[in-house]
Amino acid sequence: MAKFRIKRYNPEKQAEPYYEEFDYDIPEGATLLDCLNHLKWNVDGTLTYRMSCRSAICGSCAMKGNGHALLACQKQAAHLLKDGSDTITIEPLGNMPVIKDLATDFQQFWDKVDQVKPYLQNKEKPPERERQQSPQQFRKIDDATTCIMCGACYSDCNVLEVDKNFLGPAALAKAQRFVGDSRDQATRDRIKELSKPGGMWDCTHCGECVERCPKPAEPFYRIKELMAVGLEEGVTNNVGARHALSFVKSVKHSGRLNESKIPIESMGYFNIKGLLDLVPVGLRMLLKMKIPPIIHKPIDDAKDVRRIFEEFGE
């Protein structure tokens, strides 16, 4: 017998969310969604969640199982019982307000997707038939097009937990779908928008979205592709881009990072406020002799590394 510990909340009736436990013997091969359906249809009809396709296509049934976002219809319930535990904890997606029980309000999620202009921008007169792409051109956006807008990535994104202004993984993956589209003509404008605070450079690389994404969309990898386009397009008047350029320069020069130079070059020599922000921590580290050796020592055979940088176009 397994215990389903479900976080429940009806804002019209309760002041606070609470957990309710349901016992259910998981049938062989049953998905988490099958189990919830059993509970709803046979035990408590007020249990609320979204679902539709039952085959990981529609993106409706995302929720948290044991603390991490997943699609209920894609996960076998028995696989959530680990280390001999008999309890599965089910909660609504994170980083969104709860409407009732496991149903969350996606408004902010959709607003952010809208913000990246998720449609083709092309000023030319449409051709007689569709605008075509070669298979190679399509490959650049293939992964991003698989997104089913389930919100699993958004739920677990570590930056969104502390900054609701961040565009978030799904919207950024959607942005890559158009930035990388050979038929789209707004690349530069898009990249400029995405380089603003709250955009692609605010991603902290935590990999949570890659881990939770049920499809090949894997937003973090799409975000890296956006960053590369940003640097290629020369949209570099921001801390994130300067940081990347300074980093590449440093490792090319000595085979390793020059930690004293990077913060200053990243902030930008004329960014007085940004530079002043670095002073307290810099002084503190200096007092503890934490500042790296004044003479930046290159690795052995740094010449070979520099050669490889040059061979690959840096």
Next chain:
Amino acid sequence: MKFALFTGCVAKGATRELMLATIKSAEALGIDFIEMKSAACCGAGVISEKNPVLTDAINARTFALAEEQGLDIITICSTCQGNLKKSECHLDEDVEYKDKINHVLKDGGHQYEGGKIKIKHFSNILATPEGKALLKEKIKRPLTGLKTAGFYGCYVLRPSELSEYEDPDNPKELEELFEILGATPVYYPSRIKCCGFPIIMMNKDASHAMAGNALIEAVEGGADCVVTGCPLCHLSLDSYQPEIESMQKKHYSIPILHLPQLVALALGFSPEEIGMDKHIVSTVGLDKILAQHA
């Protein structure tokens, strides 16, 4: 046990105490290291923002160096570990890609074959049955009474298929090591989250909030210190702790230790010998706790 030590840049720069503690604890445990002095920076996931192929090329060169020595690579930085594993995966899953990179490496006298060496974080080595047995055998001063909150460093956990930990969504390796060393592990949700370091200059408030949430959870869980396997996490949690406290309007001053420092303490080294006096947040309180239980 003998390994090729990939130090990473930060352990040779801002957190030299990590290098010191690694060498001391490895020596005492009888783990042999050869420092990879000609290995380049792993790229930290930043070089790949500009040039992903170049990132894999410099890391292929590092792997080739280890292959030449016939030694597995050991890292002491979660970020290095995560990035080296990503490059290894790119190279191993696409022979053509590997050949293209090897073609460039050839002029420097290196070739990456693949499948010959492993890449592991120091904590992974300690968490093997051999590592655990060594620790048990060599402990001189059990850390009884010390409550330690592990902070893994997200790059060693995700994507999980590249992680060397058994269950990256609910890892236990650090906590098991704490118990072997005599300390009491503290479990808290942020132990597997990001500390915010990569965006410390792009979005300072968000970065500090991420680190701050982890610190508060650890403190509320009763931890005396946070122990991390990543020098970048250490910078975020230790060097910036005064900013974080003033942003949160809270005062907790919780010491942050590098994992090898915690190990070295249990092996009998004094805090000064392993650079604990080089931290921004004072670690003096820990001595008192340990003395009480001695």
